[in-house]
Each structure stands twice: as structure tokens, then as C-alpha cells.
Amino acid sequence: MDFSLTPEQLAIQEAARDFALGEVDPIVDEYDEAQKFPMDVMMKAGELGFLGILFPEEYGGAGLGYIEYALIITELSKIDPSVGISVAAHNSLGTNHIYKFGNEEQRQRWVVPLAEGKKIAAWGLTEPDAGSDAAATKSRAEKVEGGWILNGTKQFTTHGTVGDVCVIMAVTDPSAPRHHNISAFVLEKGMDGFRPGKKENKLGIRASDTAEVVMENCFVPDENLLGEPGEGFIQALQILDGGRISISALGLGTAIGAFETALAYSKERHQFGKPICQFQAIQFHLAEMATRIAAAEILTLSAAAEMDRSGKVSQLASKAKLYSGETAVFCAERGVQILGGYGFIKDYRAEKYFRDAKICTIGEGTSEVQRMVIARNLLRGH
Amino acid sequence: MRIAVCIKQVPDTEARLRVAKDGKWLDEEDLRFVINESDEYAVEEALTWAEKTGGEVVIISLGPARVQEALRKGLALGAAKAIHLVDEAYQGGDARATAVALAAAIQNEGADLVLTGSQSDDVGYGSTASLVAGHLGWPHAWLVMGLEVEEGGATAKVTREMESGMNEVFRLTLPAVIEVQAGINHPRYASLKGIMKAKRKPIDKPTPAELGLDAASLGAAGSHLEILEIAFPDSGDGAQMIEGDAAAAAKELVEKLQKEARVL
Numbered sequence: 157m158d159f160s161l162t163p164e165q166l167a168i169q170e171a172a173r174d175f176a177l178g179e180v181d182p183i184v185d186e187y188d189e190a191q192k193f194p195m196d197v198m199m200k201a202g203e204l205g206f207l208g209i210l211f212p213e214e215y216g217g218a219g220l221g222y223i224e225y226a227l228i229i230t231e232l233s234k235i236d237p238s239v240g241i242s243v244a245a246h247n248s249l250g251t252n253h254i255y256k257f258g259n260e261e262q263r264q265r266w267v268v269p270l271a272e273g274k275k276i277a278a279w280g281l282t283e284p285d286a287g288s289d290a291a292a293t294k295s296r297a298e299k300v301e302g303g304w305i306l307n308g309t310k311q312f313t314t315h316g317t318v319g320d321v322c323v324i325m326a327v328t329d330p331s332a333p334r335h336h337n338i339s340a341f342v343l344e345k346g347m348d349g350f351r352p353g354k355k356e357n358k359l360g361i362r363a364s365d366t367a368e369v370v371m372e373n374c375f376v377p378d379e380n381l382l383g384e385p386g387e388g389f390i391q392a393l394q395i396l397d398g399g400r401i402s403i404s405a406l407g408l409g410t411a412i413g414a415f416e417t418a419l420a421y422s423k424e425r426h427q428f429g430k431p432i433c434q435f436q437a438i439q440f441h442l443a444e445m446a447t448r449i450a451a452a453e454i455l456t457l458s459a460a461a462e463m464d465r466s467g468k469v470s471q472l473a474s475k476a477k478l479y480s481g482e483t484a485v486f487c488a489e490r491g492v493q494i495l496g497g498y499g500f501i502k503d504y505r506a507e508k509y510f511r512d513a514k515i516c517t518i519g520e521g522t523s524e525v526q527r528m529v530i531a532r533n534l535l536r537g538h
Numbered sequence: 539m540r541i542a543v544c545i546k547q548v549p550d551t552e553a554r555l556r557v558a559k560d561g562k563w564l565d566e567e568d569l570r571f572v573i574n575e576s577d578e579y580a581v582e583e584a585l586t587w588a589e590k591t592g593g594e595v596v597i598i599s600l601g602p603a604r605v606q607e608a609l610r611k612g613l614a615l616g617a618a619k620a621i622h623l624v625d626e627a628y629q630g631g632d633a634r635a636t637a638v639a640l641a642a643a644i645q646n647e648g649a650d651l652v653l654t655g656s657q658s659d660d661v662g663y664g665s666t667a668s669l670v671a672g673h674l675g676w677p678h679a680w681l682v683m684g685l686e687v688e689e690g691g692a693t694a695k696v697t698r699e700m701e702s703g704m705n706e707v708f709r710l711t712l713p714a715v716i717e718v719q720a721g722i723n724h725p726r727y728a729s730l731k732g733i734m735k736a737k738r739k740p741i742d743k744p745t746p747a748e749l750g751l752d753a754a755s756l757g758a759a760g761s762h763l764e765i766l767e768i769a770f771p772d773s774g775d776g777a778q779m780i781e782g783d784a785a786a787a788a789k790e791l792v793e794k795l796q797k798e799a800r801v802l
Contacts, residue, residue, distance in 0.1 A: 163607065164733055167614060171728040178727065205730030218730035
């Protein structure tokens with residue numbers, strides 16, 4: 157079994173690290189405080205290909221796989237989990253949904269500008285009353301001549317206010333069985349009856365854009381339907397499998413960022429005449445963090461590798477997402493503890509990782525939902 | 539216009555260095571290597587001028603197998619090809635022996651301009667490029683902060699930083715060897731497409747014979763300088779920490795400078 161990365165994968169990892177240090181690091185604290193979306197950073201990321209990682213070159217992408225994708229999201233998240241999640245959501249949710257389930261015309265029309273980084277993608281599944289229970293979706297699409305009329309509200313949509321192209325799941329046939337009554341549509345910024353709602357004021361990942369999107373008698377033409385009517389829910393579940401690799405990489409990067417902050421501090425901070433890293437109490441924290449990070453890294457990359465190999469990763473992606481998310485929260489908490497009083501104030505990033513980490517056990521399926529998915533697979537037939 | 543860039547791979551400046559067992563060089567195990575900082579600026583300058591003049595960039599480096607990673611990065615940034623002087627005969631040389639090899643590789647490529655950084659971040663002799671210019675018989679500029687290629691590549695206007703914050707501007711004829719300083723431009727980032735394209739770009743590994751060189755003039759065998767020892771200087775002795783509030787500490791410091799160090 158060979159876990160080593162290829163020279164190209166190492167180069168991609170280094171490119172993402174260089175970009176994160178050069179372009180993201182200087183703005184992290186200001187954008188977090190102001191809850192400002194780093195559009196400039198996203199556009200620059202687009203020029204380097206980070207907004208089209210997973211898509212073939214003929215659709216404007218870099219033509220890479222989930223391993224490279226996970227490496228990039230991890231590197232970005234080490235410096236800023238907000239940028240990590242923005243790049244991840246753009247790639248693996250919105251753009252990927254259109255790429256996977258769109259026809260050739262739809263791919264040319266939307267995937268190309270999204271993969272080239274000229275537009276930002278959003279993806280709307282969650283609703284006020286349909287979170288983990290996505291099948292409880294209430295947003296409604298009614299068939300009319302030449303298209304559909306959409307009504308409803310999506311909540312917690314990444315890029316809800318800045319997104320140019322948004323994939324929306326809505327019920328098209330209320331009489332059809334659950335899981336077969338939802339369809340996926342592409343909505344574009346500026347369509348009549350389609351607008352951003354309230355932008356959320358969040359605990360963490362504050363520079364990422366999370367908002368409601370509202371459809372009020374919004375006419376969406378037939379050519380904006382992805383796949384066949386009724387396939388939307390099944391499509392969304394497949395998209396979420398890839399999304400879990402995103403959050404796994406996000407959690408891993410957040411954990412490493414928190415760990416590296418704490419490690420560096422422990423070497424500089426002197427108490428009782430020596431650096432605190434020489435106290436066993438601190439060493440045990442660091443050793444535990446490093447070990448969990450190593451495990452999260454192997455799980456994340458093996459889920460990514462399986463995605464590239466077979467595309468079937470429900471079980472493994474859930475395990476990776478669960479473990480990396482919990483590792484992010486664990487390492488961020490220990491990080492604050494190691495920094496002590498300095499971990500509790502904003503002079504160091506430990507405090508920010510602590511806030512940012514929590515999304516990793518919540519977004520794209522809570523830790524509880526992941527355990528449910530894993531257990532369901534274990535007990536299939538019982 | 540064909541622009542050659544000489545780069546050196548050096549230990550990451552943030553790496554924690556250890557002296558090797560023989561005491562003559564660093565222990566390279568677990569050491570992270572990067573492109574020498576001012577060489578990164580030379581690469582960017584070369585790519586910019588190649589784009590403006592419709593030319594291409596060739597990256598050249600002398601060093602062991604690990605240097606290939608640095609060359610690949612240069613190719614990912616946009617260079618057309620790379621030359622790796624990896625043959626054992628080239629290795630372990632002083633600046634003069636290294637310059638002999640680099641000059642031959644540059645001549646073999648038919649470069650119109652050679653760019654490189656002003657100094658390496660490891661040994662920091664700052665003399666290799668001057669020696670390359672000497673071997674080629676080309677004009678040369680050091681510590682360059684501004685470059686303008688003129689008349690389609692016949693001449694170049696160069697801005698150099700002098701002492702006291704003054705600049706010197708002069709024109710030289712090409713071909714020439716120009717050593718740039720870090721900060722002359724904003725080096726670009728490698729793009730994903732660039733990295734994937736680099737995979738298919740050539741890295742030539744010419745032997746001394748292929749460059750018409752006698753192995754005896756190269757590497758350790760051709761060197762006139764031999765490193766006897768590298769070591770960390772003794773630390774700790776002589777340093778005094780002055781504790782207390784700023785006013786009292788300043789008073790004590792002045793007193794020590796007057797009475798103990800006798801420099802005031």
C-alpha cells in the first residue's frame with residue numbers, strides 16, 4: 157500500500173499553500189471580523205484553476221480528481237476555513253451538480269464559466285423545515301407553458317448572496333412518492349422573482365457567504381431543469397457524497413491550522429524558565445492532536461481515492477467527514493487550551509479556528525447524521 | 539528572445555538546520571528545499587520579458603536529483619524547458635566550477651539574456667553569476683531593481699540600488715548576465731493547468747562531454763575552494779538580559795555601555 161503523493165500532487169499542494177499564504181493569509185482577520193466575502197481572492201483562485209478543479213479541460217476545468225481536490229481544500233482551510241468552504245462549495249456542490257446531471261448544452265452554458273472562475277456557484281437544498289430530513293422539502297415548482305414557476309425559501313445557502321448560478325431543489329410532483337417528487341433547477345442571479353434573503357451572522361467561517369435565497373413566482377425555463385423531473389433528491393444525495401469529502405478536507409485543514417498555531421506558540425511561550433512545549437502536559441496535547449490529524453488525513457485521502465476509483469463513497473465519505481469534523485473541533489479546543497489566555501483573545505488565530513471548526517460537525521450532514529448513515533450501511537438487511 | 543534563468547535550490551529559510559556528521563555541510567535528511575528567493579524573482583522577470591517579446595524561457599540548475607522539483611516548478615510557472623546539470627561530475631563544486639558548467643549550458647542553449655538572483659540564501663557567495671558572465675565574456679549587472687529590455691532585445695536598461703538609497707541607471711548590450719534582487723516584481727503563482735502541462739515539458743540532462751567540458755574542471759575536482767567546516771557560532775556568553783521597567787532598564791543599559799563596554 158503506497159500512501160505517497162505523486163510529484164504533481166505535491167506541486168499542487170505547494171501551489172495551494174503558496175496561494176493561501178500569499179493571498180489569503182493577509183486578509184483573514186479583517187474579513188472574518190467584517191463578515192466580508194473575499195471576492196478578489198475567489199477571482200484570483202479562479203485564475204489559478206481552483207474553481208474548476210474537478211472538471212475536464214474541455215469544460216474549462218483543470219481535469220483533476222478528488223485527491224487533488226482534497227489537498228487543495230485542506231491547504232486553503234489551514235489558513236482560512238472560510239475560503240476553504242467557499243472554494244469547496246463552488247466546486248463540489250453547485251458546479252458539480254450541473255456537470256454531473258446537466259446535458260451538453262447546460263454544461264457549456266454554466267459549467268464552463270463556473271469552472272473558469274468567472275462566475276460563482278451556489279446550491280440550495282436546506283430549508284427552514286428540511287435540514288437533515290431533506291425529503292421534507294417544501295419549495296414548489298409548478299409546471300407551466302415552457303417552464304416552471306418556483307416558490308419557496310432555501311436556508312443556509314453557501315454563496316446565497318454572491319452566487320451567480322444557483323442549483324435549487326424543489327418539489328415538482330407532490331403526488332409522487334417521497335424521494336421521487338423533487339427536481340433540480342438552475343437559477344441565475346437577476347431572474348425575476350429570485351433574490352437573496354437574509355445573510356446569516358455566523359459563529360465561524362464568517363467570511364464565507366451564507367444566506368437565504370427566496371423564490372417568489374420565479375419563472376424558470378424548461379432548459380434549466382437538470383436531468384428528468386423527480387430525480388432531484390437522488391441527484392442531491394450523490395452530490396452530498398462528494399460534499400462530505402469537501403467537509404472532511406475542510407476539517408482536516410482546520411485541525412492542522414489549529415495544531416500548527418498551538419505548536420508554534422508552545423515553542424515561543426516561556427513559563428517557569430522554559431518554553432511550554434517542554435512540559436509533558438503540553439506535549440501530550442500536541443501528540444494527541446498530531447495523531448488524530450494523521451488519522452483524519454488518511455481517512456480523507458482514502459475517501460477521495462475511492463471517489464476517483466469507483467465514485468461510490470457514501471460509507472467512507474461519511475466516516476471521513478465524521479472523523480475529520482470531530483478532529484477539527486478537538487484540535488481547535490486543545491489549541492485554545494495550549495494558548496491559554498492568548499487563545500481566548502483575537503490576537504492569535506487559535507480563537508478563530510475554535511469558532512470555525514464547529515461547522516465541520518454540522519454542515520453537509522451533522523455528526524449524528526453521519527453515524528446514522530454509517531450504521532445503516534453496517535446493518536443493511538437487519 | 540531566448541532567456542535563460544539560473545536557479546538554485548536551497549534549504550527553506552524557515553527550516554531548522556543541523557550540521558552533517560562530517561561537519562562540512564548540512565544534514566539534508568528531512569530538510570525542505572525551495573527555490574532560492576531572489577531566483578524566484580528572476581524567473582518572474584524572465585517570464586514577463588519572454589511574454590512581452592514573444593520569446594521563451596529556459597530554466598537551468600545544477601544540483602542533485604531533488605533539484606528536479608524546483609525545475610518542475612519553473613516549468614509550471616511557464617518556462618518552456620529545463621536543463622538539469624545532475625551528472626555526478628558537476629556536483630560539490632565551488633562558485634567557479636559551477637559557473638564553468640552553467641556558462642557551457644547557457645552557450646549550448648543560445649540564450650540572448652541570462653537572469654538570476656543576486657545571492658543564494660544558503661552559502662551566499664554572490665559570485666556565481668559574475669563568474670558565468672566572465673566565462674561568457676558578457677556584460678553583467680548585480681543587485682538589479684529594475685529591468686527594461688529595449689530595441690527588441692539588443693540592449694537593456696538596468697536600475698541598480700546603490701548605497702544611501704540612491705539608484706544607478708545604465709544601459710548594457712545583450713547578451714548579458716543580470717542578477718536581480720528579491721522585490722523587483724510580484725512572482726506569479728503556479729496554476730493547476732501549468733502544473734499539469736509541466737509534466738509534458740522536457741528536462742534535459744546534458745553530460746559534461748555533451749557540453750564539451752572536461753570533467754576535471756568541474757565539481758569538487760575542479761574547485762579551488764574547499765569547505766573545511768561549518769558550525770554554529772558559540773552563543774550565550776556575553777549576552778546580558780536587563781530586567782525591570784523601561785526607564786530603569788535604560789538607565790542601567792547606559793551605565794553598562796559607559797562603564798563595562800566603554801563604548802559611550
